[in-house]
Amino acid sequence: MAEPEVSPAAAGGGGQLRNVFGGVLCAFTLLLIGVVAFSIRLFSVIKYESVIHEFDPYFNFRVTQFLSKNGIYEFWNWFDDRTWYPLGRVIGGTVYPGLTLTAGTIWWLLNSLNIPLSVETVCVFTAPIFSANASWATYLLTKEAKGTGAGLMAAAILAMVPSYISRSVAGSYDNEAVAIFALIFTFYLYVKTLNTGSLFYATLNALSYFYMVCSWGGYTFIINLIPMHVLLCIVTGRYSSRLYIAYAPLVILGTLLAALVPVVGFNAVMTSEHFASFLVFIILHVVALVYYIKGLLTPRLFKVAMTLVISVGLAVCFAVVAILVALVASSPTKGWSGRSLSLLDPTYASKYIPIIASVSEHQPPTWPSYFMDINVLAFLIPAGIISCFLPLSDASSFMVLYLVTAVYFSGVMVRLMLVLAPAACILSGIALSEVFSVLTRSIKFQLSKFFYDSPTSPGDSSPESSTNSTKNENRNEKSETAPKEKPSKKNRKKEKEVAESVSVKPKKEKRLLVLPFELSVMGILLLIVLGGFYVVHCVWAAAEAYSAPSIVLTSRSRDGLHVFDDFREAYAWLSHNTDVDDKVASWWDYGYQTTAMANRTVIVDNNTWNNTHIATVGTAMSSPEKAAWEIFNSLDVKYVLVVFGGLVGYPSDDINKFLWMVRIGGGVFPHIKEPDYLRDGQYRVDAQATPTMLNCLMYKLCYYRFVETDGKGFDKVRGYEIGKKHFKLTHFEEVFTTHHWMVRIYKLKPQKNRVRGKLKKPKASAKTSSTLAAGQKKNPWQ
């Protein structure tokens, strides 16, 4: 921030009062920023209701309900038998517990204080609370790098940035809600340790990293970014003992704490995601030893020592690296997990793991989505990068590195725009704060000159009014101080940064940049207008684009607002009209919602940990009725649920997702071939569709009796009439269709007791006795 120009006599008392006032103002601003961050995320609660959104949050909500009902020991040991029937899922060992434990603790705390909030309310509002915490953490982090002004600016920007809002609205109860806060806080503690060299902050850093590991799988970003930064510091000659204290305890304590979390376990020492940290740990120790010995010896002897050590060290290094390479190369994925590999090599998932490739969040983002998600920050970031280099410190180099890696990863997967958001906010905050400080300093200087009429103040030369003469002056001064490279370089960079500015070269050590009065006022006004545009865009994005709960849909038409509550209608029907132990089969998107809201056992859900099981369901959906019935019957399925948007024009229905079912099923069961469902490479369900497509279960279940709605069977999503209009179902019967035909539930017809006509073998006994003698039982999978 600009230095106040106070006369020396009043400096003591006036300065202190200013400091106190500044501190109070700062605290009040932070409070307001927290309130903004909280309230901008409440649009969905106001427009719809306080409900959990989407798919994944329903699973987290169910887990939190279990935790609040049964306590923490039951939660750690919970084996869930109501999903992935008949395999079940070990919840205690496969879930990242940070989010549920946080919400559970808040709920327990509030209830013990006799504030009776329900678990659902706590879950819905966890994300806005932690986004307020995240903006305060951003303030702390940026303050460590560049000072209080930049901190406040960055915090204000982060409170509203649309990319973060999209994953943390009220109701979006997902891991990222607390994970982003943990990420920023861990980075803050790391930078604080780096700046102060205090072991206390190093301990806190490790504990905060533990919280991050508990919360999100993206913790691998931290444990790879920090070693990269340490390596960068070593390579650029910025090694100091503070670096050692910041990094070495973090590696040891962090690895141990990460191994404590059941879902990570021994992966903390055995997967390639963590090897970078160990490698840099070793390198850091070698460098520290080298510096220590350098301090002990005379330069000549040090040279001798170096030659000796290098010859021996290289041999040992080669041996170790050879062993490591052999170890890593022996595993087919080189030790990386599938998800991490798809980040490093964007084409990996589409070739080998179709499930990862099919999730829409895992696609690369389009260019407009950058402008939608970080708006104005997109062009403030380069200014921030430049500002970080003047002067370059450990903290500011960390910011730049964080930004560069975040930009790369956000380009690979649109979901990771979220990791880019804090970096973008920090750098834009730094840039904006610098510009504001330059402009306000100019105004102050010009005003003081105007009021006190003093010709010069130390270090500043008075600026000329016309731009041309100052440009000439600038050029002359550049040529006459050619040996002093740094200030002129600074001037050149600042010329690039503030387009309309005229830089005046300082004469002595003080490098104060002063601009003409009118330009400064115009500049400040324009920047405030820019900020206004940003705020308007963020509020619009929060209200219109990111507040849809996905479980309830609305549309406006001439006769008012239509509300489509079909999903909850279907789940409520299931929970009231079926037995508790009935199994429901559907595509994996709806698994979490079915278990949470309908409370029925499902076959596959959004966790997608077992590809073969999902492929089984996909094959069933792609097969003709009889084969599908056989598959579902072998899984004890009673009901099949499909989502169909053709009547109302809902585009994310199962017919649009069908090709993924075919691909995933075909990946495991080779008799399902994708070209069978395409006519000339085109996916169609009208009269031109292939017979395989018109006979498969998904087509039949979606379009059964659809022709009765308008007489022609016109599908509003696909935009044409369907191919097969009049058909009967032989192995399934329709039990429920929601009001807008969006969810349709079918029941498997039981086998007939008596079969008319001649039989080769008794079918009933072949079903009950599961002998495979002489190929009697026909295997539906061949």
Next chain:
Amino acid sequence: MPRATSDAKLLIQSLGKAYAATPTNLKIIDLYVVFVVATALIQVAYMGLVGSFPFNSFLSGVLSCIGTAVLAVCLRIQVNKDNKEFKDLPPERAFADFVLCNLVLHLVIMNFLG
């Protein structure tokens, strides 16, 4: 190569002389670090003999040794009077931080030991 060996001897001698000049409290910390690293090596050798089950116990044993070594080195850095960056840090504060970090480390170790 007589020149190399004589150089090596000179090197080791001057290293020894320079090291003997360090204060006693730092030498005690260095001795502690050597002891702890030796303990870690013994544990690794034992694991080579009897196999790595249960892996969490092995991991917690070795990492506790390396952890205390790292923390002791951090303490040495902060207490060393030649280090200009930590001139204003009272050694009592450095030692208190060291104790706190060790507490956390050993709490985690006891939990992970199994």
